[in-house]
C-alpha cells in the first residue's frame with residue numbers, strides 16, 4: 069500500500085474506531101482473493117460480512133485474527149496496527165467455520181480450555197463457564213462429552229468456547245452453518261439477544277442473507293473480494309447500489325429483465341416486447357445523465373399485488389405458468405420481458421385455474437440498472 073496512506077492512518081490513531089481494514093490485499097500465487105478492501109467497524113458494533121461462497125469472507129476473518137498473512141495493507145485494532153502481532157496478542161476470539169471440539173473433554177472442560185491454558189483462577193473459570201452456558205442454554209449439557217450432543221448443541225459449545233474469553237472482538241465464521249432450518253432460526257434469535265447483553269465488537273460471516281439482515285447493525289456485501297455496498301439492512305434492501313446487491317438480498321430474489329427507456333409525448337416509460345411500464349416523472353431528471361436507453365429492469369417478487377389498482381399504480385396482465393403454495397404466501401411463476409419471473413402474493417389470493425392474472429405495481433418499486441456496469445440508475 070502507498071506509504072502516504074499508512075502515514076495518514078497512523079496520524080489518526082486515537083480517534084480511530086475499533087477495527088479498521090486499510091487497503092487490505094490478499095494474494096495466493098497469482099490469484100488476488102481480496103482486492104484493496106477498506107472497511108471501518110465502530111466500537112461495539114455487530115458487523116456482518118455476507119456474500120456467496122468463495123468471495124473471500126473467511127480469508128478476511130482469518131487475516132483479522134492473524135491466522136493468515138496480509139499481502140499488503142494494514143489492519144488496525146483499537147487504533148494499533150496488528151499485522152505483526154501473533155494471533156494470541158490480538159485480543160480476539162474466533163468461532164471457526166469448521167470447529168472441532170475436544171472429544172475426550174466434557175462440555176465444561178471444552179469451554180474452559182483456553183482459560184485453563186492461561187492459568188485463570190478456578191473460581192473465575194467456573195463463574196465464566198456457567199454464565200456463558202446459561203446464555204447459550206447448555207447448562208444441562210456441561211457434563212456431557214461431544215459425542216453425546218446433537219450437531220446444534222455442539223455448535224453452541226463451540227460458540228461458548230470463544231465467548232468465555234475476555235476478548236474485545238469476537239469473530240464468527242458461519243457459526244450456524246451446521247444447523248437445520250428451525251434450529252438456525254432459534255439460534256439466530258438467541259444470538260440477537262446475546263448481542264444485546266454483550267458489549268463487544270462482533271464480526272460475523274455468513275452467506276445467508278436472512279441471517280445477515282436480522283443480525284447486523286452494519287451489513288457488508290462482498291463479491292469477488294470486493295465490497296459492493298455496506299449499510300443497514302433497510303438501506304441495502306431499499307437502495308441497492310448495483311444489480312448484485314439487489315439480487316443478493318431478499319428472498320425470493322429480485323426479478324430482472326431488459327428494457328428500453330422511452331420519452332415520448334409527455335410519457336416517460338420503460339418497455340420491452342411484451343410490456344410497457346410508465347415511470348415516475350421525476351425520474352427524467354434523475355436519469356438525464358444516462359446516455360443509453362438500454363436498461364435492466366428489476367422488480368421484487370413482493371412488489372406485485374393482486375388487488376384493486378390504486379391511483380398511480382401500474383397494472384399488468386401476466387400469465388400464470390405455475391403457482392406454489394408455501395404457507396403464508398403463494399409464489400407464482402410468470403413471464404415478463406422475455407424472462408421467467410416470480411411473484412409473491414398472499415396465500416388467500418384466489419388463483420383457481422386462471423391462465424393469467426392482473427397485478428398492480430407501484431412504479432416507485434421499479435429498479436433500473438445499467439446493463440454494462442450493472443450499477444443502479
Ligand SMILES: Nc1ncnc2c1ncn2[C@@H]1O[C@H](COP(=O)(O)OP(=O)(O)OP(=O)(O)O)[C@@H](O)[C@H]1O
Pocket residue numbers: 096101119120121122123124125126127128165275
Ligand atoms: N490457501 C489458499 N490457496 C489458494 N487459494 C485459496 C486459499 N485459501 C482460499 N483460497 C481461495 O480464496 C477464495 C476465498 O476463499 P474464502 O475461504 O475466503 O471464501 P468464503 O467467502 O469464506 O467462502 P465460503 O462461504 O464457501 O466459506 C476462494 O476462491 C478460495 O478458493
Ligand SMILES: [Mg+2]
Pocket residue numbers: 125126127165241
Ligand atoms: Mg468461508
